[in-house]
Amino acid sequence: MAGGVACGAELLLLGVRENLVAAESAAIAILVVSLALWLHQRRTVQLRTHRSQLPLAYCAGIVVGVYCAMAPILATVVSEDLLKMALLPALGVAGGCFLAWLYARPYVARTRALADDDPSGWPALPPSRARHREAALQARRDWLSIVARDGVMPLIWSRLRMSEDTTTTPAFPAIDLSRLTGTRHSDSFVETAASQQVAFDLGELDSASIGVSGPRGAGKSHLMERFCTHGPTSTSEDLLILVAAPTSYDPREFLIHLFAEVCRSITGDSAAEGRRPGPDPVRRRRRGMRIGAGLTIIAGFAVVGGTLLWPQLNAATAAVSAHLRALLIAGGVTLTCTGLIWTFVLSAHAERRAPDSVADAEAVAAHYLRTLRYQLSLMRGRNALLSLPAGFQFSEGTQVQHTEQVLTYPELVARFRELLDMIALERRHAGGRVVIGIDELDKLGDAQAAERFLNDLKVVFGIRGCHFLVAVSEDALTAFGRHVVDIRTAFDSAFDQLVAVRPLSLEQARKLLELRGVWLPDAYLWACQILSGGLPRDLLRTVMNLATDRALHNTTDMPTLVLRLIKDDARTVLSAQSRHVSALTSPQAPAAARWIASASEAPTRAEAWEEVLSNAPVEAVGEYEAAKALSQVRSYLGLGATLLRTFADDASSGLPTRLDALRSAGPEPVDRLTAARAKLAAEPEAVWAAINYYRREVLGLEPLPEPQ
Template sequence: MAGERSDPHSIEEQDLEDFDSWTAKAALASLIDETLGSPEVTRLLARESLRTEIVREELVANETLLAKIRTLQDQVMAEGDRGFRPRNRAVSLREVAWLLVAVLLGLGYLSLMTAAWSRLPLFFRIFAGLMLPCVLFATGALAVRKVTSLREWMNPDAMQFHEEQFGLGPRRSFAAREIVLPEVRDVISAHRRLHFGTTLVFEQQYDLGEEDSSRIVPTAAAKRIRRVLERAGSGAVALGGQRGSGKTTAIRSLQRGLLHGSENPAPLVVVASAPATYDARDFVLHLHKLLCQAVLERIWQTLGPETGWRWWVRRFWLGSADLVGSAALGWAIGGVLWNGKFTQFPTDVWQTIARVRFPDLLGPLWTQQSVPNRIALGVTAFLALRWAVKLLASATDAVLHFVRRKSSAGARALEAKARRQLLRIQYLLTYTTGWSGKLAVPAGGELGRTRTTQRAEQQLTHPEVVDEFRAFAQLTAESLRAEGITDRVVVAIDELDKIGEQDKAQQLVNDIKGIFGVPGCLYFVAVSDDAVLSFEQRGLAVRDAFDSAFSEVVRLEPFTLDESRLWIAQRLPGVPEQFCYLGHCLSGGLPRDLRRTTIDMVDVTIEHYEPSLSTVTGILVRADLTAKASGFAGQARGLAQTPELTELWPKLLRIPDTRQAVELAELAAELHEGATPDLADPINRLRLHSCAFVLFCATVLDVFTDALTQSRLTPSLHDLALARRHLALDPHLAWAALNDFRKAHDPAAA
C-alpha cells in the first residue's frame, strides 16, 4: 500500500533487492504526507472540496516526481558537505531580551519560593510545589514561542529517526517546497471546482491591476527558468517570445524570487533596461552601478546597517543625556512628594532601601510609608528598572555586535568595496596638492614661487570598464557565497527586444558580451523573435552575435487554454468557465492582452449588474472594433489615393457602426473581395488585416452567446485564439483559419 511506504520499518522482501528504489518511494511518501498536512494545502483542499486521498494517490503514482526525488538523493550523496550552506539567521536583540525575561521569571519564582518556604503554611507549600512545573513550562513555552532560533534548534527541519534512510539530508525542506508542493498545486488545480454559467459573477478579484503578482501560472517556460537557475552557475540565457508573452514579468519574478528553484537564498538579481540609443561603455557602467546598489541593499537586509565608532559615540552621549534627564525627573517628582526636604530625598530613599531585608519587602517600602512616599518610591523604582533594562540591553547589543562583526568580516569588506566602486562611478574625483614660498629682498622687493599639481582620474576605456565589472561581479559572487548570503548573482537585461532595428540589438549584444561568462553570474536577456530564430539556425552557415553570446534560449509562448483559464480563475475565484474561454480567445493567450481583457470584463460589472455572456461579449467586441477601425482609417490616410483605396474606404468606415454578427460576417466578405496573398502591396495588406479582424469579431459574437453550454466548451475553441494570434503575423492565414473554424462549428446554427 502507498501509505505503508512512509514507514521505513515496513520493508518487504522485494524491497531489499532494490534498496535505492525503496528509499526514494519512502521519501516521496513521507514528503507527500508532510505537504498535504501543511496549512496552505489544507486550505486549498477545503476550498476545492477535494479529498486528500485522491491527491495522494495521484502523487504517489507520479513517476516523474519519483525520478526527481531519486535525482535529488544522488545529488545529496555526490555533494556531501561541499554544498552551499545558507548563512545562519542572526539572533536579534528582541529575542535575547525575551529569553532573559523567561529565565528571570523562572529564577524569580524559584528564589521567592526558596526564601519564603520556611514561613509558608502546609497548604501554600503544596500549592507552590504544584505550581513549580507549571511556571517552568510556561517560561519555557514563552522562550520557544518568542525566540525563533531556539525553536529551530529544538525542531531542526522536522528531523525524525528514519531521516538518514531517506537520503535527502539537509535538502529535505527543499524537496518538500520546490519539488512536491508545486506538484500538489498542479494536481489541485487539475481537480479544482469548475463553475459554469452565462452570467458574469465571481467571489472577489485579486491582483488584476498588479503586474508583480505572486500568482504565477506554472508554464513550461517558468519551469525551465527554474531548472536553469538550479543547474547553471554562469552563462547567458536569452528570453525569447513575441511582445506581450511575459518576458518582463518573468524578469520581475526573478527579481522577487518567485522563480527561484533552490533551497538556498534567492539570488542577487540586478535588472537593467536596454536603452534605445546607447553607448556600450555607459551601459556597462550603469550595470556596475546597479550591481553595487544591489550588493549594498542585500548586505543591509541580511546584516543590518554598519555601526562605526561615530554611532557608538552618539549612542553614548544620547544615553548619558537620557540618564541625567531621568535622574532629574525622578528627583523632581520624588522631592516634591517626599515628606522631607527636597535635597534630602536621595539620602532618605537610600536609607529606606538599606533597611530592606529580603524577603520582608512590604513593610519598609509600602505599609510603613505614607501615600506620597509610596508614589515617590514607585516613580523611583520605575525609572531605576527602566535604566537597568536599558543598560542590560546595551551590554547585550554590544556583545552581539562584536560577534556579528567577527562572523561577517567578508561581507563588510565587500560592502566597503561596493561603496568605493559606486563613488568612483558616480563622481570624477579631483585631487589638488601644491606648495608656495616667498622670499623678501632688500629695497622692499619680494621673490615668490607657487607650484600646483592637479590630478584628475581619467575616464576608463570600454575594455577597462568591462574588466572592472567582471572583477567586481566575480568578487561579489564569491564573497556572498562564502558568507552564506546567496549562491549566485543574476543580471537581467530587459527590453532589448524593443530596439527597433535588429542590427542595433546585435551590436549592443556584441559590445557588452564581454561581461558574460563570469563565474557565479548568470545573465538573462530579453530578445526578439528574430534573435531566437537566428539562434535556432546555429550549426548552419549562419552565425551572428546572438548565436555566439547565448548558451541557450528560453522561449516564452502564449498561454495554452488551460493556462489562461487557471490565470483568470486565480484572480477571479468563482468566475464561470465561459468567461475564461472568452478571455483566452479575445487575447489569443498573450498574458499582457489576457490581463487587459480580464480587466475590461470586470469593468463591465460596474455598469451592468451580473451581465450575461452575450452582453459582455458584445461590449468587448464593440470596443475592439472601434479601436481597430480607427487604426485601419489611419493606415488608409497614409496611402496614396488609388481606385482600389477609394473602393475600400466606405467599407472601412462601416466597421465601427456594424454590430450584429451576421452583418459583420457579410462586411468581412466584402472587405475580402479582390484580396490576394501578396502582403507587399499596402492596400492589399490593409484589406486582409481588416477583413480577417472583422471576421474574427463576427465569429466571437456567434460563439459566445447565452446558449454556450458546458457541453460546447471544448478544446477546439483554442483554434479561435490561434486565429487571433495569426492576425498579427499573417492575416491571410488568419482568414483561412477562421473560415475553417466557422465551418467546423457552424456558428450560423448557434
Template sequence: MTEDEVFEQAVDAALDSMRDREPFDRERLRTAAEVARPWVMAQAQEQQRKHAQQMASVEFHRVRWTAEHPVFWRWMFVVVLPTAPMVIAGLVLRVEISVFLTWSLTALGLSLATLWLSGKGSWGRWVARGWSIIGSGTSMLTLGTSFALLAGWAEWGFLLLFALGCLGAMALGDAVATVLPTGEVIRAIEAADVALREWRAAVLELGVLPVLRAEVRSRETLPGVELRYRDAAGLQKGGSLIGHQPVPAGRRLADLVRRLDGGNFALAGPRGAGKTSLLEAFRQGAYLEPRQPLDLVVMVAAPVDYVPREFVLHLYACACRAVLSYVELVHPYARKRAGRRDLWWREAPDEAVTAVRAALRGLESIAYVRTHTGEASGKFGFRGAEVGYKKSFSLAGRPATFPELVDDFRTFVAAMAAALDPERLVIIIDEMDRIGAGEQARRFLNEIKAVFDVPGCYYLISVSTEAQHDFELAGVGLRSVFDSSFDEVVRVDYLDHELARALISRSVEEFPESFVALAYAFSGGVARQLIRSARAIVRQEQGTPLATVAATLIEDEFDRVCKTTADALTAAQTQEDVTGLLRVLVGRGVEDLRGYRKSIQAAYDGEDAAIKNLRDLAAARVEFLAVVRDYFTNDLTEVVPAQVDALARARRYAGSNPVTGLALLQEFSAAMPERPAPEQSPQ
C-alpha cells in the same frame, strides 16, 4: 517577526477563511502553500523590504547615543575599563612602583593590541567584546574591593552589595529605555508596526489566498453560462505578480541557474509571450526553491538607440545600487557599518560590509577619478625652524575608457559573486528583442558580451525568436554571435488553456469555465491581455448570460478595430484612393460581421502593400469576432480545451498574419458543422 512566522500566520489565516468551502482538505492546501512559498513571498517582497528598513531604523535610534561617538566608546570599553583596574589596584594596595608600572603597562599594551584587532574582521571584534566584558567585570570587582578596604567593611559583603547594585542599575536602565523610549524611537517603532501589518496583508492577499484558490479550482470545474463569481479583487492588483502564471520556461531557466556555476542564458519568444513578466518574477524570487535565500538580481532594459560605453555605465550603476538594496534587506546593519568603521559592537557579516563599500566606491568611480596631492614646505632662520606638510584630495572628471570600464565592472561583479556566496548574482538584460536579430542586435551583443562569462554570475537576456533561430542554426554548422554568446536558449510560449485557467483562478474565485474560455480566446494566450479580458467580463453584472457578455466584448473590440484601422489609413503615406475603405469603416455595423468582413475586403483592390495589409488585418479581426459570437452562445455546455486553444491561436495570427489567421478561422468553423465557415482567405 521573521519571514517564517509571517508566512505561517498568513497560511493559518487563509485556511481559516476557507473552512466553509467544499471540498476542504487542510493538509493538502497547507502543502500546496508550502510548495508555492517562493512565489508567495515574492508577491510581498517590497513590503518585506520596507519592514526590514523600518526595523533597522528602530535599532539605530536605540543605539544612537553610542553611534554618534563610536571612537570614544571603543576606547572606553576596550582600553580604559580594562586598564583602570590595574591602576586602581596599584594605588590602593600601594605596590612598588616597578610592579605598578608592569601591571599598568601590560594592561595598556593588551588593550591597545585588542583595539587594533577589533578593526580586523569578525574574529577581532569577538576578541574585543570578550576583552571589554572581562575588563568591565574586573573594574567593578576592583572598585568594590578598594572601597571595601578603604571603608573597613567585610570584603565579600561589600562585593555582593556592589554587584547587586550594578545589576540593578543595568536592569533599571533597560527598563527605562523600554518603558520611556525617546520620541524618535516611538516613531520608528510605530512605522515598523505599520510596515509589518502591510507585509502580513500582502503575503495573505497577494500570495497565500491566490495559491489556495488555484489549488481548490484545479480539482473542480464550474459549469454554467451565467456570470457568477465570488471575489474578483485579485484582478485589480496592478503591478503585482498575480498577473504572472509560473510556466515551464521559467522552471527550466531556474533549473539551469540552480545546476550551473554561472553562465549566459537567453530567453526567446514572440512579443507578448510574457518574457518580461517571467524575468520580473525571477527577479522577485518566484522561481526559487522553498526556503532558498534570495538572489541578488540586477535588472535593466536594453536601449533601442545605444552607445556601448553608456550602457555598461548604466549597468554598472544599477549593479551597485542593487547591491546596496539587497544588503539592506538581508543584512540591515551592514550599510551603517560600512560608513562607520568603529561600530564594532553591532554585528554584521564582513562580506556584506565589504559588498556595501565596494558598491559605494563603484558609484563614485563611475563619474569621477580620485586624485591625491601632497605639498611640503620648510623654513629655517636664526629664531628656529618651521616645517609643514599639507595633504589633500580632489575629484577629477576624467572618464574611464571603455576597456577600463569593462574591466572595472567585471572585477566588481566577480567580487560581489564571491562575497555573497551562496547567494547568487543574476544580471537580467530585458527587452533586447526590441532591437531585433539584425545587424544592430548583433553589433550590440558583440560589444557588450565583453562583460559576460564572469565566474559565479548569471546573465539572463530576453531575445527575439529570430535570435533563437540563429542559435539553433549553429547545430548545422552556421555559427553566429548569438551562438557564441549564450550557453542555453529557453523558449517562452504563449499561455495555453490550462495555464490561463490557473492564472485566472488565482485572481477570481469560482469563475465558470465558459467565461474563463471567453477571456482566454480574446487574449490569444497573452497573459496581460488575459487579465484585461477578465476585467472586462467581471465589469458586467452578475447573472448576465454568456452570449450577452460575449456580445459586449465583441462590440468593444469591433469599435477598436474600425477606429484604429481608420486612423492608420488616415496617417498612411499613399497616393492611392482609400476613400472607399474609409467609408466602409465609418459606416460600420456589428449585426452582420461576416457581411461586414466581405465589405472590407471588397473596398480596396489597389496595389499598395501597406494598405492591403491594413485591410486584411481588419478583415481577419472582424472574422474572429464573428467566430467568437457563434461559439460562445448560451448553449455552450462544455468547454473543450483543444477548441479554445485553436481559437486563441487564430486570434494571435489574425492580429499579425491575416492570411494565416483567416485560414485558421476557416478550419475552426469547418470543424463546427452548425457554424458557417468563412470564405477562402485572400491570397
C-alpha cells in the same frame, strides 16, 4: 537628581552619626523625598516598551536612598558585627539584583513585543526609523501572501473549485475589480514552459546568457522579476539585479549604470550615496542622557565612598607622595609595555585580515562606486623653512597633484568583469548565484538599435557563476531560429539560450484568474481567453471590461455581454487599421480604406461580417503594406464572425448546444483560436486554418473562403 538626593542623604547621615535618632529621621525624610519623586515620575514618564517605568538613574537613586536609610534603622535593633558582616552586604546584593532586573526589564519586554504575532503589539520606532517598521510590515504581508497562495489556496481550490455551469445561459458573476489591477508578484505567477526552462538553465549551467522573447503583454517582465528579484525562487546568498534598457542607447553610460547598480546591491544604500550614514539625532540624544545618568550615579558613589574612606585616602596620598618618582617611572613603563602589546595585537590582526580584505568584494565594489561617481584627486606637498638668528628665513615648497583620468570603455568593461568574477566566486562558495536581468530591450527604437546594444553588452557575458537574462522582441526569436541556414545575427551570437514566452493555455489562464481570486464560468473564460490571444495582460483587461459592463448596465446575460465586448474590440481594431491604411500612398490604399470603413459601419453580427468578407478587394502584387493590412482585417473579421456564431447568436436556442459541443471537444479548439488571435498581427494568413477547423469540427458550419 536621584544621584544628588542619594549623596545628600549619605552626607547628612555622616554629619549626624553621633545622634542615631536624628540620623534615622533624616534618612526617613530622604526616603520620603525619593518616593515622592518616584510617584511623580510614574505619572509623567511613559516608555514605549512598558506601560510605565522610571529611568534607571531614578531607580538607582531610590535604591541608594533605601540602603542609606536602612543602616541607622537596623543599627538600633541588631549588633554592629551582624550589621556589617551580613545585613549590609545582603542589602547591597539585593539592591544590585533589583537594579539589574530593572535594567533588563525593558529589553525583555521589547523581545516579547518583537515576537508578537500582532503588529499592533510591536514596539514603536522614532520617525527616523519608521521605514524599518514599514519594511517589517511589508515582509509580514508578503509572508502571509505566500502562505495563503502556496499553502491554503490549493486546499481551498480542491474543495471549492467552481463546478461546471450547466445552465442554458451562464450568468456572469460579480467580481471585485481591484483583483484584476496592479502587479501582484507574490500571488499571480503561473508556471509555464518558459519559466521552467529558465529555472532549469539557471540551476544547471555555470554561466548563461538567456534571451527571453515574446509579444508585448505575454509576461516577459513578470518572468524577469521572478528570477531577478528576491522571492520564492531565490536564497539570501543570491545577488539579483534587474535594470531596464534605455530607450536612447549609449553603451558607456548604460555600462556605468549597470556597474553602479551591481556595486549598490553589494554595498547597500549608504555606500551607494558615496557617504557614510549620518548620526541619528534621537539616538545621540538618548545616548547622552544615558551617559549623563551613569556619570551622576558614579559621582554619587564616588562622593559617598570618598567620604567614608577619607582617612584611608589621606594615608594613601601621603604614601604616594613619598614615592612619587618611583610610581611615575613604574607607570611610564606600564604604559609603554601596554602600547607595545597593543601594537603587536593590532599588527597580527591586520595580517590575519589582509588576505581576506584583498578578496573582499564589498570593499572593491565600494571603491569602484566612488570612482564611478567622483573624479579622484591626490595632492602631495613638501615645505622646508630655515630660520637664522638675525631674523632671516629661507623657505622652499613643492606640490604635486595627481588627478585620475576618466575610465575608457575597455577599462570599464575590464573592471566590471573583474568585479563580477570576484562576486560570483564568493557567491558560489556560499551556495549562491549572480543573476542580472535587463528588461525592455524589445522597446528600443528598431532592430538595428537592439543589435548594437547586444553587440556592446555581450562583452560582459560568459563569466563563470554569472547569468544574464535579457528581454528581447519576437524578431530575436526569428533571427535565432534562422541560424540553422547560416544566417548569423547578433541575437544568435550573444545568447546561449533563447526562451520563447508563449501565450497562456486555457488551463493556465484559468489558474491565473484563480490566483487573483476570480472564478469564471467556462463559457466566459473561453470568450475572454480567445479575445485576449492568451496574453496575461490582455486577459485581465478583457475580464475587467466584462465586469465593468455588467456593473454599468446591470446585466448578466452572456450574449449581450459578449456582443458588447466584441463590438468595443472591433471598434478599436478597425479604427486603428483605417487610420494606418489612410496614411499609405500606394494605389490600392484608397480601395482598402473604403472597404475597412464599410466593415466598421456593418452591424456586429456574424452574417454581416461574413458578407463584408465576401466583398473584400483583391490584394495587389507589390503593395506589401496595403496587402498586409487587408489580410489582418480579413482574418480579424473571420475570427470575430466565428466568435459571434459561438457566443452571441441565437441565444434562445442554439447557445446551449454550441457550448455543450465546445465543452465536449476539450481545450484544444479554444487553444487553437487563442493561438490564431495571437498571430493576427504577424501571421494573418495562418489564422484561417484554425478558424475553419473550428467552424467545421465544433460548430458544424461551412468554412469561410480563404483569401486568394
